[in-house]
Amino acid sequence: MTTTTYRQAMREALRDALRRDERVFLMGEDVGRYGGCYAVSLGLLEEFGPQRIIDTPLSESAFVGAGIGAALGGMRPIVEIMTVNFSLLALDQIVNNAATLRHMSGGQFNVPLVIRMTTGAGRQLAAQHSHSLEGWYAHVPGLRILAPATVQDARGMLWPALCDPDPVLVFEHGLLYNAEGELAADAPVVDLTTAAVRRPGTDVTLLAYGGTLRTALAAADDLAGEGTSAEVLDLRSLRPLDTATIVASVQHTHRAVVVDEGWRSGSLSAEVSARITEEAFYDLDAPVARVCAAEVPVPYAKHLEEAALPSPGAVVEAVHHMAA
Amino acid sequence: MAEISQRVGGNGARSTEPGTVAHWGQRRGTLHDADGLIAGPGDPSAGGPRPGDPCIDGGTQGPEVGAGGLGAGTGSNAALRGVDQPLRVLSPDGSPTGASDPPYPALLGPEQHRQMLTDMILTRRVDAELVDLQRQGQLALYASCLGQEAAQVGVAAAMRAQDWLFPQYRELGMLVARGVDPVGVAMMWRGAYHGGRGLLERHTSPICIVVGANALHAAGFALGVRLDAADEVVVASIGDGALSEGDVHEALNMAAVYEVPCLFVVQNNQWAISVPGRVQTKSATLAHKAVAYGIPGIRCDGNDVLATYSVASDALRWIRAGGGPVLLELLTYRRGAHTTADDPTRYRGDAELERWAALDPIDRYRRHLVAEGIWGEEEERRAASVADEAAAHVRAEVCDAADPSATGLFDLVFTRPTKELERQRAQLERELARRRS
Numbered sequence: 001m002t003t004t005t006y007r008q009a010m011r012e013a014l015r016d017a018l019r020r021d022e023r024v025f026l027m028g029e030d031v032g033r034y035g036g037c038y039a040v041s042l043g044l045l046e047e048f049g050p051q052r053i054i055d056t057p058l059s060e061s062a063f064v065g066a067g068i069g070a071a072l073g074g075m076r077p078i079v080e081i082m083t084v085n086f087s088l089l090a091l092d093q094i095v096n097n098a099a100t101l102r103h104m105s106g107g108q109f110n111v112p113l114v115i116r117m118t119t120g121a122g123r124q125l126a127a128q129h130s131h132s133l134e135g136w137y138a139h140v141p142g143l144r145i146l147a148p149a150t151v152q153d154a155r156g157m158l159w160p161a162l163c164d165p166d167p168v169l170v171f172e173h174g175l176l177y178n179a180e181g182e183l184a185a186d187a188p189v190v191d192l193t194t195a196a197v198r199r200p201g202t203d204v205t206l207l208a209y210g211g212t213l214r215t216a217l218a219a220a221d222d223l224a225g226e227g228t229s230a231e232v233l234d235l236r237s238l239r240p241l242d243t244a245t246i247v248a249s250v251q252h253t254h255r256a257v258v259v260d261e262g263w264r265s266g267s268l269s270a271e272v273s274a275r276i277t278e279e280a281f282y283d284l285d286a287p288v289a290r291v292c293a294a295e296v297p298v299p300y301a302k303h304l305e306e307a308a309l310p311s312p313g314a315v316v317e318a319v320h321h322m323a324a
Numbered sequence: 325m326a327e328i329s330q331r332v333g334g335n336g337a338r339s340t341e342p343g344t345v346a347h348w349g350q351r352r353g354t355l356h357d358a359d360g361l362i363a364g365p366g367d368p369s370a371g372g373p374r375p376g377d378p379c380i381d382g383g384t385q386g387p388e389v390g391a392g393g394l395g396a397g398t399g400s401n402a403a404l405r406g407v408d409q410p411l412r413v414l415s416p417d418g419s420p421t422g423a424s425d426p427p428y429p430a431l432l433g434p435e436q437h438r439q440m441l442t443d444m445i446l447t448r449r450v451d452a453e454l455v456d457l458q459r460q461g462q463l464a465l466y467a468s469c470l471g472q473e474a475a476q477v478g479v480a481a482a483m484r485a486q487d488w489l490f491p492q493y494r495e496l497g498m499l500v501a502r503g504v505d506p507v508g509v510a511m512m513w514r515g516a517y518h519g520g521r522g523l524l525e526r527h528t529s530p531i532c533i534v535v536g537a538n539a540l541h542a543a544g545f546a547l548g549v550r551l552d553a554a555d556e557v558v559v560a561s562i563g564d565g566a567l568s569e570g571d572v573h574e575a576l577n578m579a580a581v582y583e584v585p586c587l588f589v590v591q592n593n594q595w596a597i598s599v600p601g602r603v604q605t606k607s608a609t610l611a612h613k614a615v616a617y618g619i620p621g622i623r624c625d626g627n628d629v630l631a632t633y634s635v636a637s638d639a640l641r642w643i644r645a646g647g648g649p650v651l652l653e654l655l656t657y658r659r660g661a662h663t664t665a666d667d668p669t670r671y672r673g674d675a676e677l678e679r680w681a682a683l684d685p686i687d688r689y690r691r692h693l694v695a696e697g698i699w700g701e702e703e704e705r706r707a708a709s710v711a712d713e714a715a716a717h718v719r720a721e722v723c724d725a726a727d728p729s730a731t732g733l734f735d736l737v738f739t740r741p742t743k744e745l746e747r748q749r750a751q752l753e754r755e756l757a758r759r760r761s
Contacts, residue, residue: 062574069544096534103736105519105530110739141737165739240742
């Protein structure tokens with residue numbers, strides 16, 4: 001086991017994929033000489049050359065669309081979009097094209113494309129660089145949506161994502177890049193279809209993903225100090241959702257709090273809550289609770305941004321409220 | 325995890341075995357070593373199109389073509405041709421313009437001429453049949469290509485079998501000339517089969533419905549072709565309306581920056597539903613836009629199949645030689661409605677239609693081939709018979725073709741079925757069973 005950062009783990013995953021298969025290439029803004037705006041691809045240009053680590057014009061639609069075209073031809077492109085906000089410039093390519101071409105071609109073509117992007121707030125990057133729009137993408141049939149929250153998932157999700165014959169979107173929360181964790185040299189490939197119990201518990205299930213996993217784990221620590229045993233579930237795959245694992249946990253704890261950095265209305269947290277209601281209603285001892293981002297554009301000022309985001313304290317309070 | 329190395333579904337022409345794809349740098353070297361093709365846009369001397377290719381109405385062309393063919397000069401000083409007068413081999417009356425000798429590439433033998441004209445006649449006949457089938461309720465919708473047969477057949481005839489076509493939805497002529505069974509196209513419009521059947525075998529992408537999106541996909545596909553050093557050129561077929569889409573700008577810009585082997589063919593049929601060309605752009609011609617991308621731009625009479633064939637052949641040769649993308653504007657006219665859901669009498673008059681009917685591409689080519697002694701009554705009878713048979717075949721296959729299974733609805737969302745979709749499929753099956761009982 002070695003200690004590594006989320007960033008290094010993701011870079012190692014990229015390196016591994018580029019070594020394993022010549023059809024894999026990485027393209028996006030600043031991924032080459034600059035090493036990526038979050039330094040994920042640092043050093044890869046030197047190792048793999050400009051034909052496989054490709055700096056692009058500032059044209060999100062073009063490089064996502066080109067990724068689709070290359071994938072149609074049997075390549076295995078990895079497209080990096082700097083932030084989820086910028087992915088909106090490629091929304092037509094992602095939603096109207098990548099997600100539909102298998103369907104629209106009667107199964108003649110599929111799109112084995114991986115799109116990575118940074119998501120989330122907490123770095124004072126203001127409203128146009130900080131949003132969490134994973135829930136939007138998780139709404140769309142034809143896409144697989146992943147949210148690696150740990151070093152192990154950062155290392156282990158990319159290869160199976162590349163092996164998926166359909167498009168996969170990988171959301172990397174910006175606050176996680178410096179997070180450290182233990183990684184085995186022969187870390188196993190991650191199963192992309194299942195949620196993971198990150199902390200077992202008996203009294204309440206905290207459901208989180210990506211950046212909010214840390215929030216939920218911190219809240220679970222605080223709750224443990226009060227004698228409340230919280231189970232923390234990492235959704236990991238936002239589409240498809242692992243409903244079975246979610247329901248099994250809630251049947252066991254009888255309470256659920258969904259922690260989501262997305263906005264509350266029409267959100268992924270609403271979907272998770274609805275599934276619990278549909279499938280475990282009679283196991284619940286209290287209504288499902290949600291802790292989400294405030295429904296405002298993510299503010300720039302640090303104290304305002306902190307106030308807008310889900311905090312461990314808010315999760316603890318939600319648990320108190322449902323026990324009352 | 326050998327899985328990634330297996331080709332999935334119908335995808336592409338890439339190699340299927342791990343380790344069989346050499347490193348791109350090596351492959352590139354191999355290509356150049358083998359062919360001696362180092363030519364980029366700025367160095368057309370080693371394999372690019374030849375000067376004075378005999379396809380051009382030299383007397384009316386715009387800027388000097390120069391010694392290097394398409395991209396003469398430097399990469400940043402791309403050549404423009406045909407912007408004063410579209411390049412033309414045949415006058416509207418079918419006579420050679422006389423500016424070049426012979427008036428079309430000598431490569432075309434009598435059989436190829438007959439094939440092209442037959443393809444154009446067949447396209448028009450099947451196109452009319454599909455409009456009729458829509459009117460009779462057999463198709464939900466159809467987009468006619470009436471009047472654009474020369475542009476479409478000319479480009480497709482210039483392509484090789486291994487080249488890839490990324491068509492839009494008005495490309496029956498291109499598909500027919502590529503050898504796609506028109507029944508496969510009709511089945512798409514019927515809703516019996518998504519995307520058109522039988523395309524992949526003819527190196528043709530799914531029929532693109534999102535205007536301009538295929539330009540991006542073609543550029544990306546071409547990037548893959550270059551990474552593989554495959555001997556293929558990718559042709560994106562778009563229209564004058566699509567050229568106003570931001571996506572097409574991004575595609576042209578990126579394709580030019582990466583110098584990928586991609587030909588952008590713009591059929592300027594002058595109408596985007598009800599919006600005329602003058603509302604699309606302030607540019608003098610669509611070919612002018614190539615200047616900004618640093619690639620060759622050519623404007624050609626798209627109702628002249630020989631000019632189209634010749635110019636497209638030049639462009640493809642240039643691209644194969646490593647010259648990078650080319651923007652080819654084919655001036656033509658959409659004589660039918662945008663689709664069967666459209667009524668063009670609401671926005672354009674008869675005079676314009678009559679003017680363009682007089683420039684009919686099939687009549688023009690037929691007159692020429694008759695004058696050349698390549699086409700006569702027997703050929704006309706044979707072509708009409710081929711076209712009628714194709715139309716009858718389409719009608720027989722399409723009329724009352726069985727609807728695909730309703731539960732097949734879920735088959736093509738993901739390659740690997742998800743639990744949620746399986747649940748929804750089971751729910752639909754129960755619902756259908758209830759309705760039947």
